[in-house]
Amino acid sequence: MSISGLLQSIKSSRSYENQIVHIEDISQRQPEHAYVELKPLINYALDQMGIKQLYCHQAEAIMHVRAGKDIVLVTSTASGKSLSYMIPIFEMVMTYPKATALYIAPLNALVNDQLKSFLELRDEMGIDANISRYVGTMSDDEKREVRYGNPQIILTNPEMIHLSFLPWNHIWKRFLSNLKFIVVDESHYYRGVVGSNMANLLRRLNRVCTYYGAHPRYICCSATIGNPGEHTAALTGRDVTVIDKDGSGRGHQKFVFWNPPFYVNEQGFSIRRSTFGESLSLFNRFIQYGLQTIAFTRSRQAAERMYVASRSSLREKGLTEKISPYRAGYFGKEREEIEKKLSDGSLRGVISTNALELGIDIGGLDACIIDGYPGTVMSTRQQAGRAGRGSGESIVALVAGSNALDQYYMRYPKEFFERNCEEAVLNVSNPYIQTGHVLCAAKEIPLTRKDEKYFGSGLSRIIELLEGEGLLTGGDSKSAVDPNPHGQVSIRGIDRDAYSIFAFNGGRRIPIEKDIEKSLAFKEAFEGAIYLHMGTPYHVSRLDHEKKEIHVEETKAEYYTRALVNSEIFIKERYTGKNLPSCMDAKAGLGAVEVVEKVTGYKKFRYFSETVLGEYALDMPGLSLETVALWIELPDRFTDLVYKHDLDFAGGIHAIEHAMIAMYPLRLLADRNDVGGVSTPNHIDLNGKCGIFVYDGHRGGVGYAERGYEIITEILEVTLKAIEGCPCSEGCPSCIQSPKCGNHNNPLDKHAAIMILHELLGKPP
Known part of the structure; x- marks a missing residue:
């Protein structure tokens, strides 16, 4: 059945309730090639691999590298970026056998994937080049063989640069002193905390290379972001040439915006159906239609829950062995087996976190389901890029959640397709x-x-x-x-304060997962929580803060849990401030703050719905976060204005805080969890004035607050558009309610928020 036929079948089915709000027809794109002179052996190998011509971006990258430039290549998923660095590297080692090259990827799965590509090209050429991977899962003997085996090309990850290459640089002297290229693959991945760490790590690498007389060139490969040159320069410490003309071809794709319908819950309230059931239904339907499908979820637990539910639904069709979950936390061999089965077609479907968003080769799939907007245009396009086989037709379904950002794009779908990708930020000086x-x-x-x-x-x-x-x-x-x-030093975070999970079964203590960040442990694995692993639910019986251990027991519970968190904020230092240009008596500020968070309890929710089964109190230690925040300080007249119209001022600023955080990712590559907020009608550090705070969710700040301060007017404008554009009358999850709110979304006042924003932006009431 064609994709159009499938969509018509869905629309004519009994379960269809007008969920499709927009279909974007993305037309087929013909490839654009360019010629560049290559060594005869490389031409021969490419021909043997079925590559007759290079794309224009590949040729351009090779020419810039030959000219001695540091580059960043910014093209779509599966556009052949690998050849852009493999060809220059092989040219170098064939000409200068002592020359070396270093490939760095954020995931071992990418290291393994690219190792196969390097070996394939080498073997087709029939040359003798020493190519090795160097990752933490290798045995000591395997690592020793690489260190002392005179490798020419090494594929590794940031952890090994940090824990082996740099502290033991004298052992790597031969390799580092002859280093000609450093490839940083998926460079857009390095933003926020990870980016700030990676920027410092690469500066340390640059420093050691200079010490040994080497001046390697950088070849960076990135997804499409709004500021690739600026971001890569901040990451590497070098000025770079941006190559962003994509010469790869693609087939026709239908991009569907799917908005779940409303239902009336047990309390009589009209609530939008969760993405979970809608995405699950689409996944099962696509699998049964014979489409090889990937479903992306927003969390590890959601991936596990959807796999369990899909496995149950597909059992009668005999398809349970044809689907699999995929996420971080699995052992390397488990992930490699899933990747292999996807690539060779023996798996028909996979339910994954964004771990498969990066460029791991799993072949071109027929369909992609995105369970909730990933938070950025960049990530959405990366995930959608997993669907498409050559010139064949494919389908992508973005299933919207009830939150403000998802619903913003459901109301304004053209903005998504016309919008440039967001900017990546990092703070090398944190x-x-x-x-x-x-x-x-x-x-x-x-x-x-x-x-x-x-x-x-x-x-x-x-x-x-x-x-x-x-x-x-x-x-x-x-x-x-x-x-x-x-x-x-933790190069993926700021603190090494990580927890491990252990299951207890018949007196046996079984390790389940390790290296769970403290804040994640507090919010997802508190005592009483339901924690899913490999499709199995576990009940958290104990959280041992002294030993950094989480004790769990297998359970058959038919509910899931969500933490309730309360926050306070204190200004420690003011960096700068300014009057808002459209409202001169309102001020925006930027400075160092301390945020104190405390998990006060949790709620139980029935599976496949948002029905609350109970609410429970917890007594847990607080989490202190020293970070950077922007804030808006309102004069007293705003309070008088709102009360004059019998509206709730505290509810108005609380609503603005929620909506600002929700809309923040429209401009920046920030996850919803990268920023937080607090609002208060009379903050002691603002001399009793009202304060609306949006803070960087990472210790010391990684640039989110600073950039938000710079574009504060734009953020306020899109916040107003999101609230005003929502058709609800009193405020809902699609505009001002937040699932993370520790105050149970109380108080909130949509009309007060609109009034305050109109006044701040100098718009007519």
């Missing part, structure tokens, strides 16, 4: 992140004043602080006192 990296750098090679070119003008202050704590020693050259500072 003091909580950079201090640890500076200490590691001092262990790798003694620090001097000249190292400001890597770590910025704040280096002297960091050195002073580290010396005061007795962590550095020396005169003009500073060395680390700790023999292993690298073990104290």
